[in-house]
Amino acid sequence: MxxxxxxxxxxxxxxxxxxxxxxxxxxxxxHIIERGEGVRVWDQGGRSYIEGMAGLWCCGLGFGEPELIEAARRQMEA
Incomplete structure (x- = not known):
């Protein structure tokens, strides 16, 4: 499998x-989504899509935003 x-x-x-x-x-x-970056997501076949639904719920700021990652890292180290 x-x-x-x-x-x-x-x-x-x-x-x-x-x-x-x-x-x-x-x-x-x-349809399995493997990863996201900014407003785009990729499925396990490597196809890219503009993600339009997560913003309605939990991911309105996009995926993998460097500023948010850095802010989270600083807070976890504090």
């Missing part, structure tokens, strides 16, 4: 996707 299939299987078994067709999700698996 490859990594993508493993993550997709774990997703289907553990998470509820209320706005997703459950039958199709079980057959094809979830």
């Amino acid at each position: 490859n990594q993508l299939t493993n993550w997709q299987t774990r997703d289907v078994e553990a998470l509820l996707h209320p706005y997703t067709n459950a039958v199709q999700l079980r057959l094809t698996g979830a």
Whole structure:
């Protein structure tokens, strides 16, 4: 079983996707995002997307912003 299939299987078994067709999700698996930088995210196939949803909830400042990383590092060292 490859990594993508493993993550997709774990997703289907553990998470509820209320706005997703459950039958199709079980057959094809979830779309797994591997990393983010600024406003972009990459899937495990290396394809890049502009991330437009996380800003509605928890990631309105983007991914991997150097200033935020440095501020967090300073606070953790204090």
